[in-house]
Amino acid sequence: MSQEYSFKHFTVQFPANHPYVAHVEINRADKMNAFFEAMWIEMSQIFQKLSEDPNVRSIVLSGAGEKAFTTGLDVKAASSGPLFSEKSDLDPARKAAFMRRHIAAFQDCITAVERCEKPVVVAMHGFALGLAIDLSTAADVRICSRDVKFAVKEVDIGIAADIGTLSRLPKVVGSFSWVKEVALTARVFEAEEALRVGFVNSVHENRQATIDAGLKIAALMASKSPVAVQGTKEILNWSRDHSVQDGLRYTGVWNSAALQTKDLSAALLSGLQKRTPTFEKL
Amino acid sequence: MSQEYSFKHFTVQFPANHPYVAHVEINRADKMNAFFEAMWIEMSQIFQKLSEDPNVRSIVLSGAGEKAFTTGLDVKAASSGPLFSEKSDLDPARKAAFMRRHIAAFQDCITAVERCEKPVVVAMHGFALGLAIDLSTAADVRICSRDVKFAVKEVDIGIAADIGTLSRLPKVVGSFSWVKEVALTARVFEAEEALRVGFVNSVHENRQATIDAGLKIAALMASKSPVAVQGTKEILNWSRDHSVQDGLRYTGVWNSAALQTKDLSAALLSGLQKRTPTFEKL
Amino acid sequence: MSQEYSFKHFTVQFPANHPYVAHVEINRADKMNAFFEAMWIEMSQIFQKLSEDPNVRSIVLSGAGEKAFTTGLDVKAASSGPLFSEKSDLDPARKAAFMRRHIAAFQDCITAVERCEKPVVVAMHGFALGLAIDLSTAADVRICSRDVKFAVKEVDIGIAADIGTLSRLPKVVGSFSWVKEVALTARVFEAEEALRVGFVNSVHENRQATIDAGLKIAALMASKSPVAVQGTKEILNWSRDHSVQDGLRYTGVWNSAALQTKDLSAALLSGLQKRTPTFEKL
Amino acid sequence: MSQEYSFKHFTVQFPANHPYVAHVEINRADKMNAFFEAMWIEMSQIFQKLSEDPNVRSIVLSGAGEKAFTTGLDVKAASSGPLFSEKSDLDPARKAAFMRRHIAAFQDCITAVERCEKPVVVAMHGFALGLAIDLSTAADVRICSRDVKFAVKEVDIGIAADIGTLSRLPKVVGSFSWVKEVALTARVFEAEEALRVGFVNSVHENRQATIDAGLKIAALMASKSPVAVQGTKEILNWSRDHSVQDGLRYTGVWNSAALQTKDLSAALLSGLQKRTPTFEKL
Amino acid sequence: MSQEYSFKHFTVQFPANHPYVAHVEINRADKMNAFFEAMWIEMSQIFQKLSEDPNVRSIVLSGAGEKAFTTGLDVKAASSGPLFSEKSDLDPARKAAFMRRHIAAFQDCITAVERCEKPVVVAMHGFALGLAIDLSTAADVRICSRDVKFAVKEVDIGIAADIGTLSRLPKVVGSFSWVKEVALTARVFEAEEALRVGFVNSVHENRQATIDAGLKIAALMASKSPVAVQGTKEILNWSRDHSVQDGLRYTGVWNSAALQTKDLSAALLSGLQKRTPTFEKL
Amino acid sequence: MSQEYSFKHFTVQFPANHPYVAHVEINRADKMNAFFEAMWIEMSQIFQKLSEDPNVRSIVLSGAGEKAFTTGLDVKAASSGPLFSEKSDLDPARKAAFMRRHIAAFQDCITAVERCEKPVVVAMHGFALGLAIDLSTAADVRICSRDVKFAVKEVDIGIAADIGTLSRLPKVVGSFSWVKEVALTARVFEAEEALRVGFVNSVHENRQATIDAGLKIAALMASKSPVAVQGTKEILNWSRDHSVQDGLRYTGVWNSAALQTKDLSAALLSGLQKRTPTFEKL
Secondary structure (H helix, E strand, O other): OOOOOEOOOEEEEOOOOOOOEEEEEEOOHHHOOOEOHHHHHHHHHHHHHHHHOOOOOEEEEEEOOOOEEEOOEOHHHHHOOHHHOOOOOOOHHHHHHHHHHHHHHHHHHHHHHHHOOOOEEEEEOEEEEOHHHHHHHHOOEEEEEOOOEEEOHHHHHOOOOOOOHHHHHHHHOOOHHHHHHHHHHOOOEEHHHHHHHOOOOOEEOOHHHHHHHHHHHHHHHHOOOHHHHHHHHHHHHHHHOOOHHHHHHHHHHHHHHHOOOOHHHHHHHHHHHOOOOOOOOO | OOOOOEOOOEEEEOOOOOOOEEEEEEOOHHHOOOEOHHHHHHHHHHHHHHHHOOOOOEEEEEEOOOOEEEOOEOHHHHHOOOOOOOOOOOOHHHHHHHHHHHHHHHHHHHHHHHHOOOOEEEEEOEEEEOHHHHHHHHOOEEEEEOOOEEEOHHHHHOOOOOOOHHHHHHHHOOOHHHHHHHHHHOOOEEHHHHHHHOOOOOEEOOHHHHHHHHHHHHHHHHOOOHHHHHHHHHHHHHHHOOOHHHHHHHHHHHHHHHOOOOHHHHHHHHHHHOOOOOOOOO | OOOOOEOOOEEEEOOOOOOOEEEEEEOOHHHOOOEOHHHHHHHHHHHHHHHHOOOOOEEEEEEOOOOEEEOOEOHHHHHOOOOOOOOOOOOHHHHHHHHHHHHHHHHHHHHHHHHOOOOEEEEEOEEEEOHHHHHHHHOOEEEEEOOOEEEOHHHHHOOOOOOOHHHHHHHHOOOHHHHHHHHHHOOOEEHHHHHHHOOOOOEEOOHHHHHHHHHHHHHHHHOOOHHHHHHHHHHHHHHHOOOHHHHHHHHHHHHHHHOOOOHHHHHHHHHHHOOOOOOOOO | OOOOOEOOOEEEEOOOOOOOEEEEEEOOHHHOOOEOHHHHHHHHHHHHHHHHOOOOOEEEEEEOOOOEEEOOEOHHHHHOOHHHOOOOOOOHHHHHHHHHHHHHHHHHHHHHHHHOOOOEEEEEOEEEEOHHHHHHHHOOEEEEEOOOEEEOHHHHHOOOOOOOHHHHHHHHOOOHHHHHHHHHHOOOEEHHHHHHHOOOOOEEOOHHHHHHHHHHHHHHHHOOOHHHHHHHHHHHHHHHOOOHHHHHHHHHHHHHHHOOOOHHHHHHHHHHHOOOOOOOOO | OOOOOEOOOEEEEOOOOOOOEEEEEEOOHHHOOOEOHHHHHHHHHHHHHHHHOOOOOEEEEEEOOOOEEEOOEOHHHHHOOOOOOOOOOOOHHHHHHHHHHHHHHHHHHHHHHHHOOOOEEEEEOEEEEOHHHHHHHHOOEEEEEOOOEEEOHHHHHOOOOOOOHHHHHHHHOOOHHHHHHHHHHOOOEEHHHHHHHOOOOOEEOOHHHHHHHHHHHHHHHHOOOHHHHHHHHHHHHHHHOOOHHHHHHHHHHHHHHHOOOOHHHHHHHHHHHOOOOOOOOO | OOOOOEOOOEEEEOOOOOOOEEEEEEOOHHHOOOEOHHHHHHHHHHHHHHHHOOOOOEEEEEEOOOOEEEOOEOHHHHHOOOOOOOOOOOOHHHHHHHHHHHHHHHHHHHHHHHHOOOOEEEEEOEEEEOHHHHHHHHOOEEEEEOOOEEEOHHHHHOOOOOOOHHHHHHHHOOOHHHHHHHHHHOOOEEHHHHHHHOOOOOEEOOHHHHHHHHHHHHHHHHOOOHHHHHHHHHHHHHHHOOOHHHHHHHHHHHHHHHOOOOHHHHHHHHHHOOOOOOOOOO
């Protein structure tokens, strides 16, 4: 499996003690895991692959090195890229068309995490700035270490965050007042505050402890029926964007096939027999 | 009134000291209030009746016995029912049609609590698993006792929860990360955690104290203009599922009739005279 | 500038030490800042003006006097107005048409705060009842003093709140259970509770400390690129009311023009040079 | 079968030469098939029954007698009913609550035709006024005889049509200008105009010819795979109310079960063998 | 009344033989009724006034002079205005902010026709280009003379139509293929084609005959209950933008007040007595 | 250019006399242009390429050979593919997951035509069955030859059409009654009927005349400002799926950048000088 999952900017591992769990790590520690275009394209490919891999049932995403989950966009790399180029002699409408395509492609890479059929637990530590927030709001469960420093950093470089934070953050955290403040001021918030507002679920001692906790949550998910777990992720995401009535109907149609799984009797029987069920691949 | 409200699996009472308040209790304590089909059909009929009963202005829902609000679906009963039957020689498409109808009918029974025009306070204690969450998210206000054990239990039996939890839980609690975790792992969460994330409003000493607190909240609601209270419930539910602009417009149309109530002057006058207003039935 | 911003029921100031920040204060302390029709019309004009004023980048809204941010609708004034008049011989359908127009016009005045292109921080103290909640949910960031007393007061006068609270409160606070309780009972909630549920972001010693904190937040926003800040406010509000997919697409179209700002290079360069950027007016 | 389908105000027949087709007829010819409350309740029960009857695959709806499909609401009967009662001493808000429930219940009876899982062809002749339009827009296919006289009659009795016409007519006919004109003037339109604007699909010589044509269309539908036909009806109705993107996704989820039917191979094989396929019941 | 309705660029008349009908005419025949900014602002004020005028129940809109309903935007006037100014030294993001405000204000003036509570019949002749289409799609009923020349002209001046045509035309005409063709090519289409696709309801001999026909339709609307007619317009517009389910619910809430009108019994009684009902003002 | 656009199952040409127009032809005449998986994947790549090619401003899509535009899915090829395989020992839930992915991928290939930023005119002749309808409803303008035979063929093979027809057809044709009939019966409809209901815009003598007419329409589009044309396509598609209010707002944001194009002055100047404008690439 290792060969298949050999990538340039990310490591993908399959911890032996956690069957069906994949561990993806951003692997550019010397640059605090800052992202440039090739990285988000690669990341999108990884999550697409994991989404369809029947040996994978849940995923942990973390960053290499002690300093940062990721400091976000590698501004230096980006400044020589299309977004910052001023040389162009295109008129503003044509530049805008170019920008739209670029942003859409970038957004799509981050949305790959949300689209991934398996749940994704993101374990953050150190600096987690800008793109870190876009990325983590596209994941399912967020946890962090005590030393984390979060910021919706984009206004500090003259940009309204456009890769997902502004669309998803109000839907993953309850206090719109808090969302507005951190997005409009770019101020840093730390672990306790993130826990209090519900941005993260739990705070851990350090990077390793956070990853371990993430693996444990992921392993728990991976021990359940994959039909049930993947259906749950999909229906929760659909429901976020639809009325309760549309949510119920979609759920009914979804489950009309899902309930015909053998996992149902497997799970029930195991429950009665007090043993761990095994489920076929999905 | 007692005769009218005589049911097999539920008790319905009208506490003398709380005018206009109905107290509905799931009455199958020996089976930890686990549900089978006849029960949710009956429950739907009760809430439909209360919805139109002019003598009722608010409702408390609780479970009988010290052990559980409800442990959810009675799996044993269900396993002899249609969902688990494998004998059928229908092809999967025909089975799916059958499932869809079954799920829709079941969902509709739970939605009866949401559709009820009077506010519903749900007072939970002990085990509150699976269907307990579906049911309580269809209610308006959730409170619990210190000993409560909640779980979105469905993935443990190989199912994506399909009777309401996945559609409503993300809309009643702010932290989507937390919702994802409890729905994807089926882990138990207790009173303090439920309070912290906003799933419940308050935690009480034990079952009786919780019910008493629920009755007190319900009594407070019942002391207000029923035109105002029922309009508030309806508009809040509509607004949950629509844009702010659509919410405002619906509110304006709704209140164009509601403001023509005599309750307005009754309430104002009582306010000035420092006495309790009385309102006509609704 | 003072002359331009001379109003009858509000003071508008531009604190010298906070460039680009406007401070609007409800100025009817002797009546606890209770609102009558001329006031909300005037307020709407002020926010429309600030929205287009290139010298303004963020706004603080507070109430004059130590007792109250505002006690809401001036019921005495209102009771001689159209809502409470019973003399009319119009049939209920015609009265309803009249009501709808009246409510829509009133709502529109409050929505002026949301529509204002610059972020609005509302600093509340003392009584903050009824309309105070409608008003503050239309603002971006809410903070309060330790002595604040909040209530969604409308059911107490026989009304379902119709000027914004019921449409916006469920979208600015995560716990729907809590929203239902306070809206259906009209009970008072105080600073700590408001902080816990995410209604406010922070609690301060007293009125002045709250205003100072509000000015500080507003000043921080005003120090950023106005292109970035105003885009962030707009996209967050759009995203609240749309699916994530629609949010992402709108963001892409918005930023296709916004990214062509000079603020981007100004911000980046200042960042590298460790100095404060200056941005052109907007 | 005849006994099961014995009703007071409707006849339900199963034409021998058209297997799986049900023919429902409004049976109050002496009153031009005008509707009173018991009739729409009965009609709702009939369509609910047909929806779940595996012996039925499509339905024709027509009116008895030569004069009218239906002249709509029996105003005389209605005027002694709740809508027209003025005696009530309820305040307008309480009356409104009563009205809302009444309208919702009435709408739900008409929506039973749309909700019916089998396609419904409505064959209209003579007078087809008011409720006739509400009813026919809830059906799937509309055809008529040369002598038909249609009118969205409601404004003539001082009412905005509230049982479905105003919500569905703009979605079943392309010209909104035409919809507005006929709804705002209540003027009569006849067969040729109805055909031109797409309200009906075809015009036939007289009542009997129209019913025969309806039966032929219904029989054609009944000869196809019921899995395919019922899925098509459902997905078309869903798509009418959702974006293309949501339509595609719902379709994919629906068909993920539906494609597992044996009808697929039955239909294909019959196609190759040039014979009529037979399908299992649904 | 004439004095109240004295305007610079429009005439507003109240034809003696058509009670409750207002006739608005664009009055710049020497420039083929081409629009500049002051005109659309004035038009918006006129429709706002008519919307609330109890003496008005329906409106006809036409253009003065034999040559044109309107040739649309007065490009010469506009080219010295903000849209075409290139002198500005604003960066493209700041220019875009300026544009957005300008477009929104312009759109809002045209939407005043849609927002007007009374139905608007637009009678078009001669050239009806660009803004003519935006304007007429915001009206309720469209009719034209035999000599009309329509075009969605905007792409010919390098613009995607942004004042309403692209948002409304697909919702007022059934054939999206036709809408795409005329919007993407700017080709002229004439009366017969407009009738065939349902853009207009009827074609008349010449300008005067068209206006007369418009007045006749408007008079018919004005003879009905204004409660019923205005409710019908509002509900049809709401339904265009919402699902059938949301349409039905909004209708029920709307009519819960509207059905309490005296017009209901007035209309019924007049019907029985075969005489013309009179209705109170609205 | 020819080399770049060399494909296996499609020809792509750039007619010399129609600058900026691309002509795509399905090139499997010996099998009546029936589709198998490699074909729709290739088609998706072609439209993605054309979408971003600055030398292309509009596209015509047709089918090679005299017999058919396309007879749709190559059932023989498909029957050895995943949809029809029965050998699998997966449980129905796992099969459904597999189906969902397959359908989504297939849909996405067809949606590539809609997503293409340049307008697509589809010129159909002969048999145009099943997938032909899915495909053509994703295009912008539909025209056909006199000999065309259309059918929404899917129910004939036991399937509810799932690649786009059921989601798009109700939005491109006004008569929902007609849509229901052809989708539920799979009956053939021909050129005149297609024209009458607005499915096609025009009917031509034969295949070649249809293609020529398509090229002429495409050439007209290609002669306009590409900023205006591409904006028009995008805004029309957005508006189809959103409320008028959301349509207007999106349009304003879009045009805030688009109006900054030089095409505006180029088009205006050319108009005054009565010559053909030239526009920069996009």
